[in-house]
Amino acid sequence: MDNLVYVIPKDKNDKENLIKILKEHPEIKFVSLVGVDLGGNATDEKIPIEVMLDDLDSFLNYGIQTDGSSVVLHEIAHLNNARVDLVPDLNVNWFVDYNYEHIDNNLPVGTLEIPSFLIHNGERVDSRSVLIKAIDNFKTKLMDILKTYPHILHSIGISDPYYIEDILLTSATELEFWVKTPNDKADIEKLSTSQMLKEQYWKRTHGTVRTALEKTLILLQKYGLEPEMGHKEVGGVSSKIATNGKTDHVMEQLEIDWKYSNALQAADNELIVRELIEDIFASYGLEVTFAAKPLEGVAGNGEHTHVGVAVKLKNGKIRNLFSPLDMKSDYLSEIGYGSLMGILKNYEVISPFVTSSNDAFNRLKPGFEAPVCIVASLGIDVKTPTRNRSVLVGVVRDIDNHLATRFEVRSPNPLSNTYLVLASLYQSMLDGILAAAKSNKTSKELEAEISKESGVESFYLEKDRTYRSEEDVFEHYTEDERNKLFGKPPATVYENMKNLKEYHEKRKILLDGDVFNEKIINSFIASSLERWETELKDRILLDNINFIRECKKVHNMEEVTDLDVVRWEKINNLRYYMMKNSLDNKCLFTRLREALDDKDYNLASSLQLEMYEKIKEINKLYMRYKRNLFNI
Structure with missing residues (x-):
């Protein structure tokens, strides 16, 4: 088992290396091209590895053909024009998925999973492609902004955009999930009481749950995903020991975190992590659900999405574009404030990609730390970084480490389409950065802008909105006050999709650079x-x-x-x-x-x-x- 191949890095997936790896590891018997449709669904097939090797050049360049009935591409792939090609992405890591219930020659049978593109009529129409375009657009447009308005770099210690070699977009997600023994029915009153008393939060795991959690973290290490932590979340009740000595009546909520990566790889990593969690826990007779709100009346599953932007300089140094030069005098740089304002101002057209299902809306209710208000928290004061769990976006800072500054978007859930969430965030951030650069305002002036009261005019933000709160927005404000200050949040899938149609100016931001196009947006609305x-x-x-x-x-x-x-x-x-x-x-x-x-x-x-x-x-x-x- 120690000699199994778990990941093929992007610099090893050329023809020569692939042939060598696959011949040395005959336990890898299948290949699967993983395309992600607009509904966030990943394709899976079992193609014998011999089919791939029979004409490897053609397979890597052209992939395979299928039809649109297998993927969510409403208003794109029609019955009379349904051909969809699955084409491998050669620029990301590939993973090997092992079936530990299928042993051949003392080794589990593996499937090489290759992240791929969905192509219809010669156009990429999948979620991964939208994110790739968003990343390229962000990097290109941001460099143009920095060259046109170089003053926004001065406050972070860069005198000239000429010294920038590359722009780095980093992201990280985390997974919360409920695990239970099959056929057990939830006792909502017991679960609710346990949650109120915080009897399970960060407590020690026991029995099969502990073993499955530990094995999952070990397996994530083998895949090079660098797990950082696994722990109990707030939901759940204590399991029992059956007469056979095994853990019984399991009903617990867990969370697993792993290291950040570049934006596309972070979204790809999330797919494999979900699969590994499901497989490991299932091998111990435990059911896993990533549903946003599997149980009414108790905590749902969140998936906080972290986004950061940095530059690599020609001297090899990395500089966080969100961090001010003096971490003890400012919360954020001008670029950081612009990015945050872009997310908040345009959230009405980000939200549909974050929350597109009935299940997701069941989670977004006051009282369970679920963010429903378009509001951010910077911190009580510059020298005391804090976490306000009631806001939509939190600024994560470490005064002693400028590289740690990032935004934590708290609204996504484990089944949100991370590719489209990140793409819409980057488009909105770019809009805010450009506005901040054009304004020629200092970081202190931008802090005042984002901290403004409702009714105060702004060069960018909406007059009748408040965008910052360091209070618990559910405790400090009534529902009517929240709706007035932060905008009334959509409560159903239809209300959310309607925003994509009604906020015409904000929708244009998604279309900038042809990242999203009308066809993609309308297909997403129709499928949702x-x-x-x-x-x-x-x-x-x-x-x-x-x-x-x-x-x-x-x-x-x-x-x-x-x-x-x-x-x-x-x-x-x-x-x-x-x-x-x-x-x-x-x-x-x-x-x-x-x-x-x-x-x-x-x-x-x-x-x-x-x-x-x-x-x-x-x-x-x-x-x-x-x-x-x-x-x-």
Whole structure:
């Protein structure tokens, strides 16, 4: 096992090295071209390695052909024009995925996973390609800005853009996930109580969970991903030991972090990490979910996305473009402030790529440290870096290390499309940097701009918005105050996609440099709305119908009190309102289904929110009702 190949670095994937590696490692029996569609789904195939080696030049240059039915490319790949080519990316690391349940000659069978492009009618139409274009556009446009407005470099100690050799875009993600034993049902009250008491947060892992976590971290090391930490998160309850001595009734939330990389590699790394986590935990009989909100009423899974920008100088030194020359007198450089303002001003067109599913919106609710407000935190004071967990974007700083300065975007979840999230962030940052450079404002003046009160004019930011808060925005402000100061956040997939259509000027920022184009954006909107509609009709509605049916009268006449009768009547009235039609009235579920059938998405969106509120209400009432009964 020690001699297995886990990663083929980008400088080793040429024809000569590949032939040598694959002949020396016959356990690698398959190859898979991994393209990532606009829905964030990665393709997977099992192509015998002999097929690849039979005409290696052609395989590396042209890949394979498939059809658009296998990928999410709405309004791009049609039935009468469905050919999509999968073409290998030769400029990133390739990984080998091993099946430890399939042993041949005492070694697990491996599949060489090659990050790839999806090409339709000669154009790249995949998520990875959008990010690559965003990276190229950012580097080119930023160098133009630095040459045109060189004063923004002076405050970070660079006298002339001539000394810059390269611009470095770094990123890092982290994964939170729930793990449980199969068929175990969550006790929400116990989970909620444990969360409130923080009984699980950063506590010691036990049994199979501990073993699976440790093995995952060791495997990440073998893949060169440099894991930094694995620990328990806030959600979960203590597992039990069964009579056979094995851990039973597992219901825990974990987090795994690994080292940053360049933007594209960071997004690619995330895909392989998810696969490794699922495989290792499954080998110990544990189910893993990366869903943003797998359990209502307890903590969801976040995936904070860190972004940084630096330059490599011709003398070999690295300089962080977000860090001021004097870390004890300023939070950020002019470039840093411009980048942050770009994200905040344009977040309405970033948000759809961050939050594009019903599950993702279930996480973004006040009370669970989930960021829903377009607001940032710089720190209570320059000399005391802090972490405000209630804001959308936090500035991460280390006064003694200028290279550590970066932005932590807290809204993504483990199933967000990291490629499109990063691409939209870079486009927005570029817009803010250009505005800051043109303004000729100092870092102190830019700090005042981003710290302005609502109603104050700004050269770039919107007048009636507040963009900075060092307070807990959920504790310090009411919901009405938050909506007024930071803008009312979208609450459904439809509301979020509508922003991409209504914010025309902000949408243009995505189109700059042809990073996103109208075809890509419209395809993304169409696929997101189709998934939203399908999940609502065929999954969420059915689940809620089953839930309503399970809320049955369970008291008997011997133990009943007037309180039980009143509570049940209230519950039953809600049950009828939600799912029982009459000759004169249609129930909530019927009205929602008809709105979706009629493509009346505005109505469907509002009915979806009403449905969630009613389900939440009946759930709470039913728990109270059962608490007062002896026999249930």
